[in-house]
Amino acid sequence: MGKKQEYKITTPNKEVIYTEPGKHGPADMKIFTQFPKMPWPHSLYYISVCLRLKGMVEDRNYPYGRGKNMLIDFCKDSISNYDLTIAEICKKYDIPGF
Numbered sequence: 001m002g003k004k005q006e007y008k009i010t011t012p013n014k015e016v017i018y019t020e021p022g023k024h025g026p027a028d029m030k031i032f033t034q035f036p037k038m039p040w041p042h043s044l045y046y047i048s049v050c051l052r053l054k055g056m057v058e059d060r061n062y063p064y065g066r067g068k069n070m071l072i073d074f075c076k077d078s079i080s081n082y083d084l085t086i087a088e089i090c091k092k093y094d095i096p097g098f
Contacts, residue, residue, distance in 0.1 A: 009049055013042050017049055019057075027060035029053075051075070 008018040022028030058067025074093045090098035
């Protein structure tokens with residue numbers, strides 16, 4: 001398990017993504033951000049930073065790469081599974097609030 005660590009990342013377009021310690025495990029982090037109103041290439045960069053942080057958090061909470069693999073499966077379903085709504089996909093992966 002990793003240790004709690006706070007990140008503050010500024011993208012080339014000055015969007016800020018930051019973390020605070022979470023409550024769900026010894027290395028849990030909450031990721032805070034505001035999605036930018038930018039052209040698509042900049043948005044992809046921004047999404048990539050958020051996904052990398054989320055992958056790190058999930059791997060700390062679920063050992064042996066399970067967390068990152070669940071995140072990859074969620075992303076694949078969100079992009080390609082048109083039979084389910086996004087809310088249904090969130091329920092499938094036990095994301096709170098859905």
